[in-house]
Amino acid sequence: MKLVGVSGTLAGEKTSVAVHSVLTAARHHDPTVETELIDLRDFDIEFSAGLPLAAYNEDTRKVVRKILSADFLVFGTPIYQASLSGALKNLFDHLPEYAFRHKVTGMVATGWTNKHFLVLEYHLGSILSYFKGLVPTGNVFIQNHSFDTETDEITDKRINERIEKLAEEMIYLQRGIMNRNKS
Numbered sequence: 001m002k003l004v005g006v007s008g009t010l011a012g013e014k015t016s017v018a019v020h021s022v023l024t025a026a027r028h029h030d031p032t033v034e035t036e037l038i039d040l041r042d043f044d045i046e047f048s049a050g051l052p053l054a055a056y057n058e059d060t061r062k063v064v065r066k067i068l069s070a071d072f073l074v075f076g077t078p079i080y081q082a083s084l085s086g087a088l089k090n091l092f093d094h095l096p097e098y099a100f101r102h103k104v105t106g107m108v109a110t111g112w113t114n115k116h117f118l119v120l121e122y123h124l125g126s127i128l129s130y131f132k133g134l135v136p137t138g139n140v141f142i143q144n145h146s147f148d149t150e151t152d153e154i155t156d157k158r159i160n161e162r163i164e165k166l167a168e169e170m171i172y173l174q175r176g177i178m179n180r181n182k183s
């Protein structure tokens, strides 16, 4: 079972650290789970212009292929203007409508104010549902002050617990989908 994490920032470290933590927690919970982190800072994703995927550069095609071949996924976004990042939204615009059918799609976000924690439910969650992703009941919103200012490590124990719970729920749900599809 392969879990792919996507970090949707082109700027700092926090979102990437958060997504990486979910992948680590998943492997810890179930060592048979394979993981891969897609950090959008490492790829030159072109702006979606409504063209077939073949019209875009190698990085865009590679990232879309990795996402479509994952069994389940976790998406991380920094909160930008009370929404998800444009970089992540642009990546979604490259995907087909049924991209996440039979896939669990978890969510984490980082932001400076907890006033925006519902962005995950109302913005990112509705996009993932549009693509037929199964969105777990748990998600993780991490305020900037929960990261160490020097190392960007997550220092809040409660956040780490939420990350572990999210990873556990995602594995549980994905196994359920896969077992149902076998029968």
Ligand SMILES: Cc1cc2nc3c(=O)[nH]c(=O)nc-3n(C[C@H](O)[C@H](O)[C@H](O)COP(=O)(O)O)c2cc1C
Pocket: 009, 010, 011, 012, 013, 014, 015, 016, 078, 079, 080, 081, 082, 083, 110, 111, 112, 113, 114, 116, 144
């Ligand atoms: C353009 C811009 C808009 C932002 N808008 C918000 C916002 O509306 N709400 C919020 O809580 N944080 C906002 N932030 C703060 C980032 O979400 C926060 O610093 C995040 O942890 C950065 O993640 P990164 O280190 O992975 O890039 C904004 C940051 C930028 C650069």
